Amino acid sequence: MTSTISRAAGRARLLARLALACVLGAVAALIAVSGPGGLLILAIGLTGLAVTAAGAWWALAYRGAVRVAGTLLAVAAPVTVVVLYARADVWPAALAAIALMGSAVACARSALRLVRQRDGMPAVACALPEHPVLIMNPKSGGGKVGRFGLVEKAEALGARVVLLDTSVETDVADIARRAVAGGADLLGVAGGDGTQAQVAGVAAEHDLPFLVVPAGTRNHFAMDLGLDREDPARSLDALTDGEELRVDLGAVGGRAFVNTVSFGVYAEVVQRPEYRDTKASTVLDALPDLLLGYSGHQLDAVTDRARLTSEQALLVSNNPYAGPDPMAAGARRPRLDLGTLGVVGVRVNNAAQAAEIAILGTRATSLHVLTSPQVTVDSDADTIPVAVDGEALHLPTPVTCDIRPRALRVLVPTHRPGSRTAGPPLHWRVIVALALSRPESASTAEDRPAG
Numbered sequence: 414m415t416s417t418i419s420r421a422a423g424r425a426r427l428l429a430r431l432a433l434a435c436v437l438g439a440v441a442a443l444i445a446v447s448g449p450g451g452l453l454i455l456a457i458g459l460t461g462l463a464v465t466a467a468g469a470w471w472a473l474a475y476r477g478a479v480r481v482a483g484t485l486l487a488v489a490a491p492v493t494v495v496v497l498y499a500r501a502d503v504w505p506a507a508l509a510a511i512a513l514m515g516s517a518v519a520c521a522r523s524a525l526r527l528v529r530q531r532d533g534m535p536a537v538a539c540a541l542p543e544h545p546v547l548i549m550n551p552k553s554g555g556g557k558v559g560r561f562g563l564v565e566k567a568e569a570l571g572a573r574v575v576l577l578d579t580s581v582e583t584d585v586a587d588i589a590r591r592a593v594a595g596g597a598d599l600l601g602v603a604g605g606d607g608t609q610a611q612v613a614g615v616a617a618e619h620d621l622p623f624l625v626v627p628a629g630t631r632n633h634f635a636m637d638l639g640l641d642r643e644d645p646a647r648s649l650d651a652l653t654d655g656e657e658l659r660v661d662l663g664a665v666g667g668r669a670f671v672n673t674v675s676f677g678v679y680a681e682v683v684q685r686p687e688y689r690d691t692k693a694s695t696v697l698d699a700l701p702d703l704l705l706g707y708s709g710h711q712l713d714a715v716t717d718r719a720r721l722t723s724e725q726a727l728l729v730s731n732n733p734y735a736g737p738d739p740m741a742a743g744a745r746r747p748r749l750d751l752g753t754l755g756v757v758g759v760r761v762n763n764a765a766q767a768a769e770i771a772i773l774g775t776r777a778t779s780l781h782v783l784t785s786p787q788v789t790v791d792s793d794a795d796t797i798p799v800a801v802d803g804e805a806l807h808l809p810t811p812v813t814c815d816i817r818p819r820a821l822r823v824l825v826p827t828h829r830p831g832s833r834t835a836g837p838p839l840h841w842r843v844i845v846a847l848a849l850s851r852p853e854s855a856s857t858a859e860d861r862p863a864g
């Protein structure tokens with residue numbers, strides 16, 4: 414075990430050194446260009462990025478001719494950058510610098526992943542359930558329950574299955590409570606994250622284990638638990654060969670959430686009845702009014718250390734995401750047991766602020782990324798739209814989000830893919846420290862058991 418860990422620490426150190434070498438190579442490639450060419454590459458690249466972001470802002474925040482012009486600008490800017498590089502005869506150095514920076518980021522991420530791999534959520538052995546009850550939604554994920562034969566497989570493993578009647582709005586929490594009253598010693602859901610959250614809340618109330626069968630469309634909770642999202646039937650293996658993860662559960666307005674609660678622009682868009690069928694056109698139609706403040710609510714948020722004012726969008730997550738954009742495809746939470754909420758607040762009123770975010774990322778003044786065990790969101794309206802794990806609700810203000818540390822016992826299969834591919838946040842000072850660490854100190858410092 415120790416030698417495996419030492420080998421991994423050694424590989425992480427090597428990758429960190431390679432990453433720093435690539436960064437130095439990129440700088441050298443820029444300096445090697447004769448005259449002021451190196452600076453020119455940087456100036457052209459950054460201007461291109463800023464103009465692309467400004468074009469994207471005009472395309473999203475306006476309609477008609479401004480939207481068309483913004484779209485053209487967003488497409489033309491990167492093309493112009495390439496043409497200018499070619500005309501100024503600096504493209505070989507530019508390409509080399511971009512390739513080297515890309516390699517540096519890839520090596521740095523791999524190094525962090527190797528270190529973090531042993532720092533995952535600890536699983537513990539547990540008794541297997543004797544009376545599991547699983548609630549299954551036949552419509553989730555376009556019919557995954559039927560496609561993967563989940564009812565038959567679960568029943569063959571001794572579970573009682575309750576199929577959700579989707580012809581009417583069914584209270585899933587009530588089904589779960591009745592299952593507990595009937596003697597269930599595990600609750601589970603094959604369905605989307607919104608349904609998972611409601612039943613997880615009941616399981617946590619009764620300190621019962623909870624089984625996640627990722628039969629929804631997105632399955633973000635399952636992804637961060639390290640479950641197999643391609644084959645939801647594999648989650649059922651936990652009924653015969655499982656172990657337990659203790660994870661945090663979010664709470665908002667008396668409801669549990671497993672992933673995110675969003676306020677502002679996104680929450681306003683998902684309230685629209687046409688959103689479910691025509692997501693892209695509904696978003697494009699709604700954004701101009703919301704972003705330019707003609708409609709929608711201005712939000713203030715108070716965390717344990719900060720006050721955010723007049724935000725357009727606020728996203729509160731059950732544990733922080735690794736990157737600043739939790740809505741991005743592939744955004745992940747490295748852990749679900751840190752006992753804190755992630756908070757991202759955005760206020761963008763013009764193209765310059767959009768460009769600032771594109772260049773400065775989380776250091777931009779219009780983007781706030783922080784963590785807090787509690788967040789209270791207020792507005793001048795009596796009720797505001799809130800999307801809780803993607804479900805559209807209206808809640809009275811102020812709305813308070815809390816975290817319940819390790820309140821949820823999740824039964825997971827012993828053999829599962831794990832969340833190794835989660836992209837760790839890229840902190841270059843950690844890479845420098847890793848690259849400079851001595852072999853003994855690195856393996857001693859990192860020789861913590863996987864748990």
Ligand SMILES: Nc1ncnc2c1ncn2[C@@H]1O[C@H](COP(=O)(O)OP(=O)(O)OP(=O)(O)O)[C@@H](O)[C@H]1O
Pocket residue numbers: 550552553554555577578579580581582583584585604605606607608628629630631632803
């Ligand atoms: N409590 C409920 N009662 C009745 N029908 C429901 C209920 N929850 C969901 N449905 C129906 O099931 C469909 C699928 O919902 P669900 O959220 O489970 O899966 P999904 O939309 O495929 O996944 P995701 O939440 O990841 O987008 C919904 O469109 C809705 O028609």
